[in-house]
Amino acid sequence: MRKTLGVLALALVLAGCGNEAGPTPQGGGPQQADTPEALATKLRVYTTDQCFLTPDTQLPKGCQKYVTELASTVGMVRAQAGSKHPNLIPLADALDKHVGEYRDAHCDSVATPGNPCSQTLTEIANTLRDIKQIVDTQLATG
Secondary structure, three states: OHHHHHHHHHHHHHHOOOOOOOOOOOOOOOOOOOOHHHHHHHHHHHOOOHHHHOHHHOOHHHHHHHHHHHHOOHHHHHHHHOOOOOOHHHHHHHHHHHHHHHHHOOHHHOOOOOOHHHHHHHHHHHHHHHHHHHHHHHHHHO
């Protein structure tokens, strides 16, 4: 399990927030992608991305891959909410909303920071920070 998470974390770190597409994963064994540990690993990787760390100075179009990866994580966040962490539901909804705002504003084609797309990236980062804090607390308390 740890090896799988380590490989996942390394792959996400290498993916970065660049515009180039990497190789498409092929096959692989069964993974437990819906565990709190798997979600925590993804969140750790996302929170090392420059699009998270300094959203107001990034070129919005350079964060397209980061935003797409976050969009695919919303379901995992909702799945982890359950009855123990219902406060994750509104945060998952907010993240989904902000991703939609990024897409609706065509931020994937905006080549300058300091505009409404930069504000959307900041809102995504703030929501992601809140989600990560709850997930980390969930893991720490068991």
